[in-house]
Amino acid sequence: MEKQIDTILVVDFGSQYTQLIARRIRELNVFSVIFPWDINVEKIKSLKPKGVILSGGPESVTDSNTPRIPEIIFKLDVPVLGICYGMQTLAEQFGGQVSSSKNKEFGHAQVLLEKPSLLFDGFSSGSSIDVWMSHGDHVSTLPDKFNLIASTKSAPIAAMEHAQKALYALQFHPEVTHTKQGNTVLENFTFKICKCEAQWRMQNLIEQRINEIKEKVGDQTVLLGLSGGVDSSVTAMLLD
Numbered sequence: 001m002e003k004q005i006d007t008i009l010v011v012d013f014g015s016q017y018t019q020l021i022a023r024r025i026r027e028l029n030v031f032s033v034i035f036p037w038d039i040n041v042e043k044i045k046s047l048k049p050k051g052v053i054l055s056g057g058p059e060s061v062t063d064s065n066t067p068r069i070p071e072i073i074f075k076l077d078v079p080v081l082g083i084c085y086g087m088q089t090l091a092e093q094f095g096g097q098v099s100s101s102k103n104k105e106f107g108h109a110q111v112l113l114e115k116p117s118l119l120f121d122g123f124s125s126g127s128s129i130d131v132w133m134s135h136g137d138h139v140s141t142l143p144d145k146f147n148l149i150a151s152t153k154s155a156p157i158a159a160m161e162h163a164q165k166a167l168y169a170l171q172f173h174p175e176v177t178h179t180k181q182g183n184t185v186l187e188n189f190t191f192k193i194c195k196c197e198a199q200w201r202m203q204n205l206i207e208q209r210i211n212e213i214k215e216k217v218g219d220q221t222v223l224l225g226l227s228g229g230v231d232s233s234v235t236a237m238l239l240d
Helices: 017-029 041-047 071-075 085-093 184-191 202-217 232-239
Strands: 008-013 031-036 050-055 081-084 096-113 127-142 146-151 160-164 167-170
Touching: 008 017, 008 041, 017 031, 017 184, 031 041, 041 071, 050 085, 050 184, 081 085, 085 096, 085 127, 085 167, 167 184
Parallel strands: 008 031, 008 050, 050 081, 081 167
Antiparallel strands: 096 127, 096 146, 146 160, 160 167
16 A cells, blocks of 8 residues: 655635645645645545644634634644644633734744744754744633743743643744744654655646546546646646
């Protein structure tokens, strides 16, 4: 049986940066797929991800009937990284408190690394990093068994991790270029925490999809419609 390729699942809560999260993981040569937060449970199970990233989102955890993390995510027993809204709902679902900020924070910030963490491996404890914030709420009380690992002046709980489980969360956005060392944080999560292997290439996915189409179509005639910007080599492979 062919080995299933290592995959990071990105749970989408509606952030403008969700696609960018998946892109950053793929740039590490690890496959990443985006599912909406309310995706079918069986679909998540079938994916068998090595780790899960919870995206940001425009909603407020302090409101009722806003998106939450599906319980199946925690039953997968894989590492989880919450970003912005993902951090806030993770905190709330584990018994922490989320509060609305007096002033929404959108822009650069200095994050102080409070405690050693595998998520910040390679950084010195007590040092600071330049990050990008975009939030109106913040975690005001840590959930039980979570430790503070980073802070800012406006967000005293800027990053946290569970004392026993591989659950991590960031108030800032490591996926944007404004967070200068964000890629290192995502690398640490992908390789050192999730133990993924850099074994995925876009070309492999293209060839896999083409073979699947050929098996399904056989000798039948195919009507091929392509949008602008499709690489000519891909078109040739499809028409071969």
